[in-house]
Amino acid sequence: MFSSKIVSLVCDRVKTSLSVGHQSIFQVRTATKRAGGSRTHMKDSAGRRLGPKKHEGESVNVGEIIMRQRGTKWYPGENAGIGKDHTIFALEPGFVRYYLDPFHPKRKFIGVVLSEGDKLPYPHFDPRKRRFGRHIIKKPEAAEAELEFQSRKESQILPELLKGAEERQQKREARLIQLKDQLSQFIELESEELKNLAAGRLLQIDRFLRGGKSQEDAQFHTTYNHLYDLKLQLRRNEISQEQYDTLSSQYKSLAESVDSNIMFDAFFELCAYKTPETIKSNQDAAIAELDKLVIPNQPRTKELKEQVYAILRSQDNCFTLSQQLALKRKYLKPVLPEVDGLVLDKPDKKAVAITRINYETRRIETVYRPKEAFLP
Template sequence: MLRSIAGLARGSSGTQSLALVTLNNNLTQIRTATKRVSGSKTNKNDSAGRRLGPKAYEGNYVKPGTIIMRQRGTKIHPGENVRIGIDHTIYAVEPGYVRFYLDPFHPLRKYVGVSLQKDVKLPIPHFEPRVRRFGYIELQDPEQAQKEEDRKSRKEYLYQSQLEQKALQKENFKNDTITKFKEVLQKEFAVTDKDVELASTRFFNILTLSNAGHSIESAKTQETYNYFYSLKLSVQKGELSKEEESTKRSEYLTFKDQIESQVNLDVNGSLYKYLTPEEVSTKQKEITQKLETEYYKVLSPKEKTEVSRLINTAGIFSVSERQSLTNRFLPSFVPYDVPGSVIEDIDPENIPKDVVAQRVFDEATRKAKLIGRPKAALA
């Protein structure tokens, strides 16, 4: 039978050792910690509450921007005339009265909305029209109406002179363009005085739509629709009868077909003689072939003017086609493969005035070499 003898010894670090000695002089030591562990000071106080919950209650009147509900997650969903923020805060976008309600189409959701009228409950029945706020009423007093008409915001007041100048420039541009169209239509296409006013106005409106991004064909369709819609509004106002509207529509269609069979409008705002699709295709091939055979080189200023005239020939190329041809034949930096754009074996000690020396990598020799580029190729 073995007998054990136990003893305690304290270390310098505050720990205790328990020594067990057996009869055969085997020593077993067990160390136990006795130092008290200190607590943390950082987590003694809890953070402040986020003040979640409703901030406006059923029937309360709210203004636009008023917070109705603060929450984490969409416990309450946004309904009519309210919006929800990125932190799920619901706020009003219209003045009115708060309504908490259930939607029969979403029975498991709770909604909050703003009713524009105090006696209107939410949700509004599915097939009934929504109640919307337009914000304007007709003023009966002429003096008060004129005062409201003349009212301007501070920004409008400060920029009034610039706005008037831009409006005047726009009006002058319209008058000048229509006058130019009238002269061309009467001199070159013999349009009668009866139709010249309507034709010049139509072409100006098509040009305006074209400058806004429409193609010429879509601008023509849009202008025809706008004219018919103006006739429809005149009927609603009582200025025209149904029979007069029908007569004017048929007359306009006849006039449109007649004028477009003689004259067409280019994207740059010039009028030209109508060309059939076959004539346009033939002219495109002729101009493209001439550019490739005669002008695919380093051009002089006179040749650049001629190339620009060919590319911008009225009625031949679209805007995208003109841009593509300009990038190819009138580039700001002529590529190295264009004939005459590179001068080999240039003397670095004696470089001509109209030549710019450049050091490029030669694929054949795998080394850098010096070449000359005409200044016309870099302009």
């Protein structure tokens, strides 16, 4: 009873001390935890059905899924592929194999074998086992339909391809006739068969040269291809061993005779054969003649230009196209340097105004050049 009086007395004094001018001060306690949000649906998404879809030894077809996974826990092995979501699928029809590869000891593989009794991994250095996916079509109608089948794109582009092939064949035949007619100017052959064979050799060399090969490489590949065709005929039993020996020796002698008498110039025209030493001496003499003919920093005329072109294109000099281009840039510059007599102080009606930037003054200036400063 005594303690309750003390408590009531203390409370009265606290109320009196908080009262100021008939106004009371009260402490309000607020929440210190953030309010949580409410969910409008209490559902979860469906599972993705991860895991193996085909087990060891099960048969699969092309494109069937073997394993769905998150991350590459299993790696694609023999005849298996992997998608961007790490799904492993079959690339060939066969049977599933889960295996380890000693060359990759930290990886687990899934593969497909072609035969049910095969095991993976295959021996590392053995030939790879493949299935071409072909079978014999026994019905003649179905076989003919398969041969004549074309996709829409093929059927649309085929006439254009056939037309282009026919045009190229006509050009080859015309070129063959031309080479055969020019052949008699450089070499005499006994029979018509040898003429046709020599003209065919020149045609093949011409095609190799137009493809970018050198004269020696073109001659070598032409001989090699012809002898290889004879070997194929021998393997097919189309010719006997004696015929093969006779034809190969005949072609080798013909090739040696043709190559020692005929060659092609830079413009793929026939000319008389010249040794590398003769070609080098002729080119040196032609360059010396050009040095005398073309005076540096002097105006060039049309006659001088034609003389330079005649020297560069001469069959005796045998300049290649790249050599001709380099010599043209040296002796027939499009614009001569700005020397005395090739720069005008004042504008003229016949002068050419050239605007350029002066990097020293960092200003654009105009230079007047006479027409003699340019290649006619």
